[in-house]
Amino acid sequence: MAEERATVTINLDGVDIQVESGQALIDAAELAGTYIPRFCYHPRLKPVGLCRACLVEVEGPRGTALVPSCTTPVGEGMIVHTQSETVKKAQEGVLEFLLINHPLDCPVCDKGGECPLQDQAYAFGAGETRFVEEKRHYEKPIEISDLILLDRERCILCGRCTRFSDEVSGDPLIEFKDRGNYVQVMTFPDEPFASYFSGNTVQICPVGALTAKPYRFKARPWDIDGVESVSLVDAVHSKISVQTSHNEIVRIYGIDNDATNHGWLSDKDRFIFNYGQSEDRLTTPLIKEDGEFKEATWAEAITLVSERLGSFDADKVAGIGGARSTNEDAYVFSKFLRSVVGTPHLDAQIGDGLNAAFAAAVTPRAEINDLETVKTILLWGPDLKEELPVLYLRVRRAATELGANLVIFHPRRTGLDGVATHTFQYKPGTGPDVLRKLVAGDGEYAEARRTLGEGPVLALVGRTGLTEDPDLAEAVAAFALDLPDARIMPLMRRGNVFGALDMGVTPALLPGRVAIDDEAGRTALEEHWGPLPDGAGLDTTGILEGLASGQLSALVLNGADPIRDYPTPSTAAAALDVAEFVVSFEMFMSDSAAYADVIFPVVGLGEVEGTATNLEGRVQKVNRIVLPAGMSRPVWSILNDLAATMGTEFDAASVEAVGAEITSVAPAYGGVAWDRLSWGDDKEGLVLPGPDGTQPLEYTPIDRSVPVASGHRVLHTARVLYDDGVMMRHSPGISGLASRGAAYLHPRDASVLAVTEGDEIDITVDGEVRLPVVIDPSLVEGTVYVPFNLAATAGLGAVGTLRIDAVRGGDD
Amino acid sequence: MINHWSSENQERAKELLEQYPEKRSAVMPLLYVAALEHGYVSEDAMREVAGLTGLTSAQVQSVASFYTMYKREPVGKYLVSVCTSISCYLRGADAVLEAIEDETGILDGETTPDGKISVEHVECSGACGGAPAVSVNWELVEGLAPDKARDLIKWLRDAEPSVIFGDEMQMLFGGQQSFDWGPKEIEGAIAALPAFDPYGTAGGEK
Amino acid sequence: MTQKILLSRMEAHPSDSQTLARYVDTGGYATLRKALKSMTPEEVTAEVKASNIRGRGGASFPTGVKWGFLPPDIRPRYLVVNGDESEPGTFKDRMLLERDPHQLLEGIILSAYALDVHESFVYIRGEYPKPARRLQRAIDEAYEAGYLGGNILGSGFDLDVVVHLGAGAYICGEETALLSSLEGRRGEPRLKPPFPAVEGLYSKPTIVNNVETISNVPWIVENGGAKYAAIGPETSSGTRVMSLSGHLKKPGDYEVVAGITWRELIYEVGGGILDDRELKAWVPGGASAPWFVPAEHLDTPVTIDDIAKQGSMIGSGAVIVMDDSTNVVGAAHRLVRFFSHESCGQCTPCREGTTWLERILLRILDGYGRPEDIGLLLDVSDNISPGLTWPPAMTTICPLGPSSTAPVVSMMKYFRDEVEAMISGAPISIGGVSRG
Numbered sequence A: 001m002a003e004e005r006a007t008v009t010i011n012l013d014g015v016d017i018q019v020e021s022g023q024a025l026i027d028a029a030e031l032a033g034t035y036i037p038r039f040c041y042h043p044r045l046k047p048v049g050l051c052r053a054c055l056v057e058v059e060g061p062r063g064t065a066l067v068p069s070c071t072t073p074v075g076e077g078m079i080v081h082t083q084s085e086t087v088k089k090a091q092e093g094v095l096e097f098l099l100i101n102h103p104l105d106c107p108v109c110d111k112g113g114e115c116p117l118q119d120q121a122y123a124f125g126a127g128e129t130r131f132v133e134e135k136r137h138y139e140k141p142i143e144i145s146d147l148i149l150l151d152r153e154r155c156i157l158c159g160r161c162t163r164f165s166d167e168v169s170g171d172p173l174i175e176f177k178d179r180g181n182y183v184q185v186m187t188f189p190d191e192p193f194a195s196y197f198s199g200n201t202v203q204i205c206p207v208g209a210l211t212a213k214p215y216r217f218k219a220r221p222w223d224i225d226g227v228e229s230v231s232l233v234d235a236v237h238s239k240i241s242v243q244t245s246h247n248e249i250v251r252i253y254g255i256d257n258d259a260t261n262h263g264w265l266s267d268k269d270r271f272i273f274n275y276g277q278s279e280d281r282l283t284t285p286l287i288k289e290d291g292e293f294k295e296a297t298w299a300e301a302i303t304l305v306s307e308r309l310g311s312f313d314a315d316k317v318a319g320i321g322g323a324r325s326t327n328e329d330a331y332v333f334s335k336f337l338r339s340v341v342g343t344p345h346l347d348a349q350i351g352d353g354l355n356a357a358f359a360a361a362v363t364p365r366a367e368i369n370d371l372e373t374v375k376t377i378l379l380w381g382p383d384l385k386e387e388l389p390v391l392y393l394r395v396r397r398a399a400t401e402l403g404a405n406l407v408i409f410h411p412r413r414t415g416l417d418g419v420a421t422h423t424f425q426y427k428p429g430t431g432p433d434v435l436r437k438l439v440a441g442d443g444e445y446a447e448a449r450r451t452l453g454e455g456p457v458l459a460l461v462g463r464t465g466l467t468e469d470p471d472l473a474e475a476v477a478a479f480a481l482d483l484p485d486a487r488i489m490p491l492m493r494r495g496n497v498f499g500a501l502d503m504g505v506t507p508a509l510l511p512g513r514v515a516i517d518d519e520a521g522r523t524a525l526e527e528h529w530g531p532l533p534d535g536a537g538l539d540t541t542g543i544l545e546g547l548a549s550g551q552l553s554a555l556v557l558n559g560a561d562p563i564r565d566y567p568t569p570s571t572a573a574a575a576l577d578v579a580e581f582v583v584s585f586e587m588f589m590s591d592s593a594a595y596a597d598v599i600f601p602v603v604g605l606g607e608v609e610g611t612a613t614n615l616e617g618r619v620q621k622v623n624r625i626v627l628p629a630g631m632s633r634p635v636w637s638i639l640n641d642l643a644a645t646m647g648t649e650f651d652a653a654s655v656e657a658v659g660a661e662i663t664s665v666a667p668a669y670g671g672v673a674w675d676r677l678s679w680g681d682d683k684e685g686l687v688l689p690g691p692d693g694t695q696p697l698e699y700t701p702i703d704r705s706v707p708v709a710s711g712h713r714v715l716h717t718a719r720v721l722y723d724d725g726v727m728m729r730h731s732p733g734i735s736g737l738a739s740r741g742a743a744y745l746h747p748r749d750a751s752v753l754a755v756t757e758g759d760e761i762d763i764t765v766d767g768e769v770r771l772p773v774v775i776d777p778s779l780v781e782g783t784v785y786v787p788f789n790l791a792a793t794a795g796l797g798a799v800g801t802l803r804i805d806a807v808r809g810g811d812d
Numbered sequence B: 001m002i003n004h005w006s007s008e009n010q011e012r013a014k015e016l017l018e019q020y021p022e023k024r025s026a027v028m029p030l031l032y033v034a035a036l037e038h039g040y041v042s043e044d045a046m047r048e049v050a051g052l053t054g055l056t057s058a059q060v061q062s063v064a065s066f067y068t069m070y071k072r073e074p075v076g077k078y079l080v081s082v083c084t085s086i087s088c089y090l091r092g093a094d095a096v097l098e099a100i101e102d103e104t105g106i107l108d109g110e111t112t113p114d115g116k117i118s119v120e121h122v123e124c125s126g127a128c129g130g131a132p133a134v135s136v137n138w139e140l141v142e143g144l145a146p147d148k149a150r151d152l153i154k155w156l157r158d159a160e161p162s163v164i165f166g167d168e169m170q171m172l173f174g175g176q177q178s179f180d181w182g183p184k185e186i187e188g189a190i191a192a193l194p195a196f197d198p199y200g201t202a203g204g205e206k
Numbered sequence C: 001m002t003q004k005i006l007l008s009r010m011e012a013h014p015s016d017s018q019t020l021a022r023y024v025d026t027g028g029y030a031t032l033r034k035a036l037k038s039m040t041p042e043e044v045t046a047e048v049k050a051s052n053i054r055g056r057g058g059a060s061f062p063t064g065v066k067w068g069f070l071p072p073d074i075r076p077r078y079l080v081v082n083g084d085e086s087e088p089g090t091f092k093d094r095m096l097l098e099r100d101p102h103q104l105l106e107g108i109i110l111s112a113y114a115l116d117v118h119e120s121f122v123y124i125r126g127e128y129p130k131p132a133r134r135l136q137r138a139i140d141e142a143y144e145a146g147y148l149g150g151n152i153l154g155s156g157f158d159l160d161v162v163v164h165l166g167a168g169a170y171i172c173g174e175e176t177a178l179l180s181s182l183e184g185r186r187g188e189p190r191l192k193p194p195f196p197a198v199e200g201l202y203s204k205p206t207i208v209n210n211v212e213t214i215s216n217v218p219w220i221v222e223n224g225g226a227k228y229a230a231i232g233p234e235t236s237s238g239t240r241v242m243s244l245s246g247h248l249k250k251p252g253d254y255e256v257v258a259g260i261t262w263r264e265l266i267y268e269v270g271g272g273i274l275d276d277r278e279l280k281a282w283v284p285g286g287a288s289a290p291w292f293v294p295a296e297h298l299d300t301p302v303t304i305d306d307i308a309k310q311g312s313m314i315g316s317g318a319v320i321v322m323d324d325s326t327n328v329v330g331a332a333h334r335l336v337r338f339f340s341h342e343s344c345g346q347c348t349p350c351r352e353g354t355t356w357l358e359r360i361l362l363r364i365l366d367g368y369g370r371p372e373d374i375g376l377l378l379d380v381s382d383n384i385s386p387g388l389t390w391p392p393a394m395t396t397i398c399p400l401g402p403s404s405t406a407p408v409v410s411m412m413k414y415f416r417d418e419v420e421a422m423i424s425g426a427p428i429s430i431g432g433v434s435r436g
Ligand SMILES: Cc1cc2nc3c(=O)[nH]c(=O)nc-3n(C[C@H](O)[C@H](O)[C@H](O)COP(=O)(O)O)c2cc1C
Pocket: C054, C055, C056, C057, C058, C059, C060, C061, C063, C082, C083, C084, C085, C086, C087, C170, C171, C172, C173, C174, C175, C176, C208, C209, C210, C211, C213, C214, C398, C399, C400
């Protein structure tokens, strides 16, 4: 939360008002109900005062002067006129100047109907043009990236897009070019505007100069409906507006929210929505007969599943998934497995996450907004630009605008290196050793260690990749907790994984962050749920191994695709292959769903209502605006039917009732109320309090090697933003952006292997893949990097013995 | 990326980068050096300067395109710039430009087909006291009458001087000067770039 | 009235005034030697303050006051010398750089010493390679002789000077645009405040001064600020180099003391009107300045304040003289075209307005003027600079845009009938050349 600022009194058009000291006049006036026109000003960008649309008169010692209200901070006693003749003439003059070269193509412009220039032209414009010369002409929309079109004739040169790219996202690929009357916005020839954040420029462009291909000509603003929700593409949960036309999502906009995204989105958040209308969506239940899926009725599918699940001993059934669900879906999933089926084996993580108790309950846990005030940031985890892009923007802002120190540990370069104070690359497996040296402030770590002594400190910890030991993150956190005023933010990427853990979709926890061995908590839950299974459950690794060994027989997959996501895909495939019965809750046929006996089609973005919990523990509302695709249904309601068929009627007969049940059953969720989240005090979400008591962590140096080693080479594999995930694959707007995959080698490794950039090599870990070589000097010698889960890298896995073979051409 | 640059220019680039507290400041000088290497500020030149300064190519293009002296299209061996701003205008600059256009057979903004001469009008050259003024590869000649302007073009075409010296042109074709130019200048222009030794663009006796 | 400060060496020694040998031979660097040995930085600053010298770059801001704006405790500080000189009519810095670069250099070293600056940049317009070469040679000589570099003359004071060439952009003469350019960015002016003295180059405190301003510093320190202040009227102290151009018999750079009348300047110093024609109007201080006409201004004194009182400015000291053959629309068009061409393009009124004005003027010159164009020219001007007063009210970040209205307003104020006649196609008795 922003600190309280002093107030000052200004006189606005003859009325004394109290405003926050130092605020921009344009904002102060708006809060007082006086809207001053603007084009270049954007509250999340540095004010530059170049469009001059917001001129107002301010009285000063040397008379009254016109000043841009966007760059003028309010001061005690300031006398401001926003309605004088001079102001009106100046504002109308600017508007006329902007219009003389602007095309009159509003009827065919995407922005028509929601364009500030158009609105103001109607409100103030003279109506008739006094400009009889020829307008500026440019080639009509040009493609400046796979997603973005630029129409320079419509551009009013406010510089919002160029400033966003430079200031906020840090990839200045779009810039002003030429001078004076010829200034235009442009990319460099053959270097497209390939930014993970390009869609934000479309959203903040005040006219129709930048348009997004996925939206172009899809709808007109006046037949658009919208609802606020959050993006479940990753665990930041950026606030979005889901906009529809004729029951179809046509556009996602970021909503400005102090707490999380500041209005920004990644292009994945913004453009992934097309999967909703994909031809490949599963829209009816499917039952496998003789190896073929056949469409079935809901009644048939539910009866079959309930019979089969009921036919096994309870502890021979297990569940994987839930990270793609809402909290309500995850809660009912947990309740169904534990209390109806009666199994303790369930996990929302897929062998690629963190220790659940640590992730859900580390304390003191940081909020994203702590980035506004911390002095030092320690980032030892994933490359945020690839895995949590909106968090990347917030950390970048802290390190640039706000001057925070940033210390990064990662196996190779990351998107934030350019703004970091210290960066260290290390070979996966040597992390514990590096940490030990950092703690001691040895040698090359001495300066970073000193920097980390400047509090308040925020430590962002997670796995740098799938070959990273999950315990390392905890060890880093334990070290960080000894730093001054330190707070920890555990990093995991997958949509609502934190919500699923909070709902008890993990062997270690019961709903509401109650440890499984907390007797009082367990008893309290049993009052609602009935008796719980005894004994410790298995996690995903245990479940897959149990299935393979025959210890388990049946598996419920809830939006999970272990064959793609589990570090040893062969183990996952073998487990699914021998399982006696598999049921999958899915939107699309996936590698894992293909093994299912029954598939239930489930709802997706804009079709589902509930809540979700992000990586700070912030609960926000997820809202519905379109009808479910075909016969697809929400997970909770399918599970309700299954439970009833299996003899247990759940009380909660609506998702809202499930939400209410969570608040009464899950201790940490006691204060959550939907109406407050939707339009009350908790509109920015409610951060749940962490557990009481002292620090649960102590720094214990861990000493284990990474899973993968062979000779002196080790594998680093991590996710990239555009991967081959199920939703990515079915979103035509962005599916083409997925990288084609490569193996990254240190120059010296490449020369030992006698390969150069572009040559192909075969890499074997769990499976074998053939990939072109990219030379990457940012790696530590001996580290081989392969992006995880691309079409070309699927099956490689992360655990196994690393082997590399240069592919020799047939000729030599 | 710049390893095709002459070794002196590579050395120069290094020095220019070190000459400023921040690398980005070297963009403008480096654009001159790159233009000398490529003949003009080509896309490759901008890409190389981006690589040297850690900027994106789009940022370098943004800077380069702001300034009129960075030519992003090839120009002739001799860039003839005719000042047509107010003081030169008052003293007949338009007639000088016309004479030059007529003599070269090309229009303002064009380059002769043999790539020798480019003609452009420019805003004030800072030679108002010697109006009308013309510069060749940014070396000045002041007080140039239309007929002398024709002679200048013929001379460029026929004598093809390898280094352009303002004094020589002034002596052969010039008139009224802004001020006494004093002693003979020892360096001149070796390309259509301002002749400045730290950028490698000057030639002559040194 | 014949006091010479800046030009005496080059006039006395035309063949080698730019060399270190001649500079030292005529007393150069003695002041530096003395100051480094026996004056504190504060004492040097005090002399500059006492001189009352006002900046010669255009804004006429008192140099000592500007120096006083430096925050006391922030380092590094920079001194940036403005040699961008691109205002039409101005060519004085070119001469100072070519003919007496050591004078400037000694001024830089003294100023840097006074300001506790250890790195100084001289920004010279790209079209001035010869002045840049001459200064660079002087710098090389000065390093060699121990006037620059580490431990200057054994004083413990260090200073490096770097020459930076522009590349064709008048706006880079505006001090904040100059700093942007020097940082390797587009030459776009920045918002003020913060002023460069507080937040300038690389966001560090920076003093920007004109070449001529700094060239005066050696004389001021040598002779004392008081002596400098005693030259000329109190608020226009010292001498200044004025660039005379246009329809004059003897155009050129002349060092004058303020207080001389326009008649003296034009008819005596400038030798009178070319071919003995009639004087029609003149621009008193560079292209940005509103025009003067003989009937009102010829016998008024040339001082900063007198010119300001009459609604114009001395600016960079460039006087552009127009005789009776001048087509005022053509002249206004050339001036406005300049501003349109040189607009950086950030501010809407400047980018769009200057170009619009230029195109209306061009249309009139081409014979397609319409009666309503008179009102339109004035109203478009008014939307760039409300009220059309001087100094201009601003709708823009820097004064370039508003300056473009000065020629239009001057033309309408004094020669409206000519413009109207041109539009109506009536014969007019002017002899200038007009060309589209
Ligand atoms: C559009 C514009 C162009 C300018 N051009 C120059 C210039 O070429 N040289 C210069 O010294 N000052 C120029 N100035 C003035 C500078 O901004 C600044 O006031 C001056 O360099 C300060 O030096 P001084 O105080 O010594 O005059 C210009 C100002 C404006 C608004």
